[in-house]
Amino acid sequence: MIAQYFRTLVDRFGTAWNRFWFVPSQAWTLSAIRVLAGLAAIYVHATLTPDLARLFAPDGLLPGATMVQLRGTWTSFSYLSLVSGTTELYAAHFLGLVVLAVFTVGLATRFTSILSLIVTLSYIHRGPIVTSLGEPILTVILFYLCLAPCGRHFSLDSLLKQWKARRQVPLASTVPPTAPSTAVTVASRLLQVHLAAVYLAMAVGKLAAASTFNEGIARPWWTGDAIWWLVARPESRLADLTWLHSYPLLYSAWTHAVVLFEASFGILIWNRLARPLLLAAAFVMWPLLAIVTGQTAFCMLMVIGSLAFVPPEVMRRLLVRGEALSDE
Amino acid sequence: MKHSPVETAAGSQPQLPSQTMRTILSLLLVLHLFALLVALVSNDWVSVLTGRLRSVPGVRPYLQLLFMDLSYRYGLTSADRLDVDFQLEADMTLEDGSKKTVVFPEQGVWPKERYRRYERLVHAIAERTADGNDPAGTALIVQSVAARLFSEQGARKGRATPHRIRCRGHSLQAPGDVQAGDRHQQDPFDPRYYWTAYEATAWWLPDGEVELLPTEGAGDTAPPTVNGPRADKTP
Numbered sequence: 001m002i003a004q005y006f007r008t009l010v011d012r013f014g015t016a017w018n019r020f021w022f023v024p025s026q027a028w029t030l031s032a033i034r035v036l037a038g039l040a041a042i043y044v045h046a047t048l049t050p051d052l053a054r055l056f057a058p059d060g061l062l063p064g065a066t067m068v069q070l071r072g073t074w075t076s077f078s079y080l081s082l083v084s085g086t087t088e089l090y091a092a093h094f095l096g097l098v099v100l101a102v103f104t105v106g107l108a109t110r111f112t113s114i115l116s117l118i119v120t121l122s123y124i125h126r127g128p129i130v131t132s133l134g135e136p137i138l139t140v141i142l143f144y145l146c147l148a149p150c151g152r153h154f155s156l157d158s159l160l161k162q163w164k165a166r167r168q169v170p171l172a173s174t175v176p177p178t179a180p181s182t183a184v185t186v187a188s189r190l191l192q193v194h195l196a197a198v199y200l201a202m203a204v205g206k207l208a209a210a211s212t213f214n215e216g217i218a219r220p221w222w223t224g225d226a227i228w229w230l231v232a233r234p235e236s237r238l239a240d241l242t243w244l245h246s247y248p249l250l251y252s253a254w255t256h257a258v259v260l261f262e263a264s265f266g267i268l269i270w271n272r273l274a275r276p277l278l279l280a281a282a283f284v285m286w287p288l289l290a291i292v293t294g295q296t297a298f299c300m301l302m303v304i305g306s307l308a309f310v311p312p313e314v315m316r317r318l319l320v321r322g323e324a325l326s327d328e
Numbered sequence: 329m330k331h332s333p334v335e336t337a338a339g340s341q342p343q344l345p346s347q348t349m350r351t352i353l354s355l356l357l358v359l360h361l362f363a364l365l366v367a368l369v370s371n372d373w374v375s376v377l378t379g380r381l382r383s384v385p386g387v388r389p390y391l392q393l394l395f396m397d398l399s400y401r402y403g404l405t406s407a408d409r410l411d412v413d414f415q416l417e418a419d420m421t422l423e424d425g426s427k428k429t430v431v432f433p434e435q436g437v438w439p440k441e442r443y444r445r446y447e448r449l450v451h452a453i454a455e456r457t458a459d460g461n462d463p464a465g466t467a468l469i470v471q472s473v474a475a476r477l478f479s480e481q482g483a484r485k486g487r488a489t490p491h492r493i494r495c496r497g498h499s500l501q502a503p504g505d506v507q508a509g510d511r512h513q514q515d516p517f518d519p520r521y522y523w524t525a526y527e528a529t530a531w532w533l534p535d536g537e538v539e540l541l542p543t544e545g546a547g548d549t550a551p552p553t554v555n556g557p558r559a560d561k562t563p
Contacts, residue, residue, distance in 0.1 A: 017354070018344060018350065021353070021354070021357065022344050022345055022350055022353070023344065024343055024344075043441075044441065047439055047441040047442055048445075050442065051442055051445065051446075054476065055445070059475070059476065059479060059536070060472075060476060061446075061449060061472055061473050061476045062449075062472060063472055066468050066469070066471075066472045069465070069468055070465055070468060070469070074392050075388065075389040075392040075393050076392065076393070077393065121393070121394070121395060124395050125395070127445075128395075129448060129449060129452050129469070130445040130446075130448045130449055131395075131445075131448070132441070132444045132445070132448060133402055134441075135395070136395055136396070136398055136400070139394060139395045139396070140396065143394055143396075180343075182344070182345050182353075186353065186357070190357075190360070193361070194364065197364065197368055197400070198400045201368055201399060201400035201401050201402075202400060202401065202402045202403075204401055205372075205399070205400075205401025205402055205403040206402075206403050206404070208401070208403070209403035209405070209406035209407075210406060218407050220405060220406065220407040221403070225407060226404070226405050226407070228503060229405045229407045229411070229500055230404060230405050232500035232501050232502075232516070233412065233413055233498075233500060234413075234498075234516045234517065235413040235415075235435075235443065235447070235498065236413055236440070236443075236444075236447075238440065242501070242506050242516075244503075245503035245504075245506040245507055246507070248503065289404070293404055294440040294443075294444065295404075295440075295444070296439065296440055296441065297441055298402075
């Protein structure tokens with residue numbers, strides 16, 4: 001009887017594992033994420049342009065030799081470390097921006113997705129001390145996009161493919177459908193699992209956050225003060241919401257809502273009924289958090305990453321008007 | 329939401345990859361997810377087990393190369409005294425003998441991503457000073473930043489001209505401070521909201537290096553607590 005139980009357990013687990021990871025799917029969602037993540041990557045890297053020499057030049061704030069000493073045994077690679085002069089630094093920077101732009105528009109996407117990841121990681125590894133919360137999420141998204149044909153839709157690659165198909169069969173009204181791909185499923189699932197874990201970790205981080213200052217222990221995410229302490233940082237925030245001081249119930253409710261949302265997202269996003277609600281909440285929660293934290297890129301990337309939970313068919317219906325491109 | 333990647337094909341017989349391919353992919357997936365789990369559970373709090381898991385060959389280099397060796401426990405705020413914005417102030421004597429105080433990061437840097445990068449750099453000085461574990465690393469960052477600021481402003485070089493470097497934390501207003509009658513208390517940029525986390529005398533040497541003499545006990549300065557019903561919580 002026990003042997004039978006374990007046989008059934010293994011069988012069902014194997015079936016569920018195969019279904020979860022390997023059933024081929026379409027790339028509509030990943031293609032949309034590619035465009036948005038590409039734009040976010042361009043934004044993050046473009047904001048480096050005015051400060052590039054000040055940060056990374058040999059006489060900059062983060063000289064290469066200093067970073068080598070600070071990194072210690074951290075494994076890293078950055079092509080920016082190979083660049084010596086300011087002119088070369090700017091040349092490498094603009095080349096990186098071109099790579100990100102080409103990836104965003106979806107040209108040679110399988111190749112440029114890998115290059116985009118290398119570009120992003122190079123900046124991070126060159127100056128990990130100045131990275132904020134957004135870059136780790138960006139690398140997560142870009143890494144998983146490398147694993148899948150994320151240039152199948154909304155891309156120059158797909159336009160070129162259609163153009164070639166129409167040249168071969170001039171009278172055809174539609175182009176041949178693209179077959180579902182296991183690589184898309186694997187990449188989507190990895191992104192989903194990783195993001196769910198990030199959401200849970202963020203909730204745990206908030207619930208564990210404690211200040212031991214002034215001989216007392218304050219747990220702002222428990223006591224409902226956390227949003228106030230974010231609002232009270234005048235240099236960081238995007239907008240002055242200090243008028244909230246008159247509405248302690250409001251910032252307290254907002255604080256608890258953030259924790260509840262993050263903890264729920266990590267667990268309930270796997271429930272089909274809860275998924276639309278949580279995705280809608282993400283579209284509200286992250287922009288609001290961007291206003292109080294000033295972490296624009298991070299909040300933007302969390303929204304983009306959360307889109308991984310939108311099923312490909314829903315994404316297609318949302319974004320594609322003509323049925324000429326149907327894959328079915 | 330009835331069409332997830334799995335559910336779409338669940339009704340029919342999906343075209344799965346071959347058994348061999350699935351085995352290889354499953355192995356790679358398990359390895360990747362194991363590495364990810366190690367990163368999540370061993371970065372902030374380490375048990376004997378998770379410490380051992382971190383030392384499994386290949387795990388750390390793999391995670392670090394992908395910049396995934398993180399716990400992702402983004403608390404956003406813990407209302408701690410270090411959980412505030414920091415700025416570096418440099419009182420320097422310029423080549424022409426005039427005095428100048430420079431604040432870094434500069435006010436009004438836009439977009440916020442730019443401000444954030446600079447603030448992270450100064451924040452690292454405050455955090456490392458508070459930790460006290462790596463004074464050499466702290467000095468390295470201060471020296472790099474100071475050298476750049478001295479160079480940008482045209483500070484005077486040499487051992488005869490000492491400059492001052494301060495890393496200051498900007499304490500936050502409690503709700504009670506905002507509605508207080510005292511206008512100094514209401515002003516978030518009032519000097520009383522700033523406290524010194526690190527301070528040093530710096531000399532910009534002729535070879536471009538910066539020599540530091542940290543002020544003892546500067547980082548021990550308690551942040552100011554101002555009046556108000558919740559001043560005891562002001563980080």
